[in-house]
Amino acid sequence: MSKVVSIHSFRGGTGKSNVTANLAVLTARAGKRVGIVDTDVQSPGIHVLFGFDEDRVERCLNDYLWGRCAIEETAYDVSANVAGTTPGAAVFLIPSSLRTGEIARVLREGYDVSRLNDGFADLQQTLRLDYLFIDTHPGVNEETLLSIAVSDTLVIVLRTDHQDYQGTAVTVDLARRLETPRILLLVNKVLPPFDAAAVSAQIGATYGVPVAGVIPLSEDMVRLASNGVFALAHPTHTVTDVLRGVAVQIQ
Amino acid sequence: VNDGRVGAAAVGEDERIARLERRFDALIKAVIPIGVALLATREFDRMLETILLEAKALCHADGGTLYLRTDDDHLQFVMLRNDSLGIAMGGSSGGEIPYPPLPLRDPISGAPNHRNVATYAALTGESVNIADAYCAAGFEFSGTLAFDRLSGYRSTSFLTVPLKNAEQRVIGVLQLLNAMHPASGTVVPFDAGDVPVIEALSTLAAAALEVYMREEGLRRQIRALHIEIDEAKRARQVAEITESDYFRSLQEKLRVLRTRPG
Numbered sequence: 001m002s003k004v005v006s007i008h009s010f011r012g013g014t015g016k017s018n019v020t021a022n023l024a025v026l027t028a029r030a031g032k033r034v035g036i037v038d039t040d041v042q043s044p045g046i047h048v049l050f051g052f053d054e055d056r057v058e059r060c061l062n063d064y065l066w067g068r069c070a071i072e073e074t075a076y077d078v079s080a081n082v083a084g085t086t087p088g089a090a091v092f093l094i095p096s097s098l099r100t101g102e103i104a105r106v107l108r109e110g111y112d113v114s115r116l117n118d119g120f121a122d123l124q125q126t127l128r129l130d131y132l133f134i135d136t137h138p139g140v141n142e143e144t145l146l147s148i149a150v151s152d153t154l155v156i157v158l159r160t161d162h163q164d165y166q167g168t169a170v171t172v173d174l175a176r177r178l179e180t181p182r183i184l185l186l187v188n189k190v191l192p193p194f195d196a197a198a199v200s201a202q203i204g205a206t207y208g209v210p211v212a213g214v215i216p217l218s219e220d221m222v223r224l225a226s227n228g229v230f231a232l233a234h235p236t237h238t239v240t241d242v243l244r245g246v247a248v249q250i251q
Numbered sequence: 252v253n254d255g256r257v258g259a260a261a262v263g264e265d266e267r268i269a270r271l272e273r274r275f276d277a278l279i280k281a282v283i284p285i286g287v288a289l290l291a292t293r294e295f296d297r298m299l300e301t302i303l304l305e306a307k308a309l310c311h312a313d314g315g316t317l318y319l320r321t322d323d324d325h326l327q328f329v330m331l332r333n334d335s336l337g338i339a340m341g342g343s344s345g346g347e348i349p350y351p352p353l354p355l356r357d358p359i360s361g362a363p364n365h366r367n368v369a370t371y372a373a374l375t376g377e378s379v380n381i382a383d384a385y386c387a388a389g390f391e392f393s394g395t396l397a398f399d400r401l402s403g404y405r406s407t408s409f410l411t412v413p414l415k416n417a418e419q420r421v422i423g424v425l426q427l428l429n430a431m432h433p434a435s436g437t438v439v440p441f442d443a444g445d446v447p448v449i450e451a452l453s454t455l456a457a458a459a460l461e462v463y464m465r466e467e468g469l470r471r472q473i474r475a476l477h478i479e480i481d482e483a484k485r486a487r488q489v490a491e492i493t494e495s496d497y498f499r500s501l502q503e504k505l506r507v508l509r510t511r512p513g
Contacts, residue, residue: 114504142497149505160476169480173489177498178505195470206478 002124005250006134006151008144010167012043014157015188018221019243020135021049022231023155024091026240026247028079031088032130035075035123037061038096039116039147040137041106047095048226050078054098062097064119065111071119072126082232092127113142117150131250139167140174148175153182153250155212159189160199165206172207184212186246192216213246215239270444277448281305285455295463300342302456303330307427309452310410310445313438314428317341318353318369319460325352326369326424333428336402350394366391369424372411376421378450381409382440410441412449414457423460425453 007020017040024036038046041062047054057076064071075092082091097103124132134151136144148154154175158164168185175183185207187199200211218239224230231240285302292298299317307315314333318326328348330341340346355370356363364370368379368390384392384406395406408430414423427449430441492498 140492145492145498145501149501150508162477162479165478166480166485169485170488170492173485174492177489177493178502179509191469199476202476202478206480 002129002132003152003250004120004124004132004134004150005153005155006136006144006147007155007157008136008148008171009138009157009164010140010171011163012138014138014159014164015215015221016138016157017046017135018049018226018230019155019157019186019188020133021046021229022240022243023247023250024131024133025082025229026231026244027131027133027251028082028089028091029086030247030251031086032251033088033090033092033128034131034133035092035094035127035129036133036135037094037120037123038135039143040135041065041096041143042103042137045226046135047093047098049229050081050093051228052076052078052093052095054095057095057097060095060097060102061119062102062106065106065115067115071122075123075127082229090127092123092129094123110142113146116143117146120150140171145174145178148180149178151180153184154180155184155186155246155250156209157186157188158203160187160191168207172209183209184246184249185209186212187214189217190214212249213242215242270442274444274448277309277445278451281309282448282451282455285452289455289459295459295466296342298459299456299463300330302452302459303332303342303425306425306449306452306456307332309448310427310441311431311433312410312427312429312441313431314338314406316369316424316426316428317456318373318424318426319464320355320373320422320424321352324355326355326367326373327352329423333404336404353394365389367394368392368409368411369426372413372426373421373424376413376415376419378413378446379409379411380441380443380446381411383407384409405438407438408440410446410449412446412453414453414460416457416461422457422464425449425456 007016007023009016020036024034028034036046038061059069059074061074063069064074075094077090078093079090120132123129134147136147156168156171158168172183185203187203190199194216196214199214204211216239220234220237221230221239224233231243234240285305289298303315303317313335316328317330319329321327328341328350331348332339340348353367353370354364355373363374365374368381371390372379381387384395398404399406406428410427412425413421414425416422427441429438431437432439
């Protein structure tokens with residue numbers, strides 16, 4: 001039985017897509033089959049991290065949501081780029097469309113959110129996934145609520161910022177109401193110098209939720225920006241160590 | 252400020268050249284490498300210690316103290332070393348320094364405290380070179396004398412240099428104690444020719460101290476995160492969502508899903 005892991009943040013700019021990509025890759029490198037769904041159909045982006053040429057994408061999540069194809073037809077095997085040589089490892093990416101027409105249609109018409117749920121289940125089965133990572137849209141809308149609801153683990157990414165504190169409180173409450181089995185917090189972009197243990201203890205106590213990791217704001221991360229998966233570009237970096245620790249807690 | 256006894260004696264040309272060479276050597280072998288190391292380091296407290304030890308070594312000083320100027324205008328002991336007494340406090344030694352900070356001003360009158368040589372250097376921004384504390388006019392060495400009485404030590408020569416930041420504000424003081432004659436090991440006055448070298452090291456120490464203090468300030472700020480959650484707003488936002496038809500139907504569907512076998 002595969003596990004569903006949603007990565008969410010209340011506001012944009014927390015580094016959510018980066019975190020999702022890294023956790024997925026690090027999990028795969030532990031010999032797992034993972035899928036990554038970009039449900040951020042209004043502002044997709046995770047495919048960029050995998051060096052995905054959007055012109056070559058024939059089918060994407062939007063096509064499935066409009067009933068044009070089966071969801072497994074929208075999955076791209078990117079294992080060759082990211083999984084390394086670990087036996088059993090595989091990474092599949094299910095991108096959202098970047099075509100403005102498609103994005104406009106999502107905004108205009110919405111889509112049948114329950115279809116998304118069926119899609120998650122199909123993916124897990126047909127691709128024989130150990131883990132399905134969902135990169136959600138920031139804020140709270142129907143598809144994020146659905147993603148949170150069907151997740152085994154919800155990872156909420158936040159910064160040490162007033163608005164993030166408030167939004168995280170709301171998301172934690174909603175996840176509890178939806179009885180998500182496991183909620184983890186990931187504090188990202190913490191200004192160095194910082195005391196990881198103190199940040200972790202304070203934030204954990206505030207929400208009554210375990211803090212899976214505290215990631216410093218890293219120049220190297222900023223430099224790489226969206227040009228790749230950080231854990232692959234910097235496998236021995238302290239940031240990668242923290243991400244690896246989070247990936248272990250998810251497994 | 253120089254009490255006149257140091258470097259006053261006429262020196263021969265050979266000795267003058269030897270001293271210049273020594274200063275040149277000190278700049279090349281100590282000051283510049285420390286400057287380069289500062290560019291790459293993240294450990295500014297370690298660098299401060301390196302600078303203190305390097306300054307001590309250059310003057311063959313038995314002791315050295317680094318003070319920090321606090322926001323409330325005191326000189327606080329940061330690091331203290333005394334080789335012949337085997338004292339290492341502050342820095343990587345891990346030992347706390349028990350001495351109280353020196354006030355830069357009289358707490359009642361607000362008058363500048365020129366009595367201590369360290370506070371004098373901090374207030375005036377001038378280096379002070381004293382050949383023998385026991386017969387130095389104008390300064391009060393009561394703290395030093397008390398220390399000597401307790402330890403059996405004889406504090407004699409002092410070189411005290413203010414640490415100035417880029418804006419020429421004094422942010423600390425470096426003080427070296429008891430220069431030793433390299434050959435005989437007897438306590439001698441600090442060579443006036445060494446003062447510019449120690450002053451050069453002090454500009455590096457000031458730069459390191461400033462970054463260190465800024466980072467410490469940030470660290471303290473982050474240690475005490477200011478997490479404020481508007482609970483009324485939180486409850487309202489959560490209610491708005493959980494009372495929606497979508498949320499209720501989602502909960503309903505989940506109930507069915509979760510009771511399904513497998």
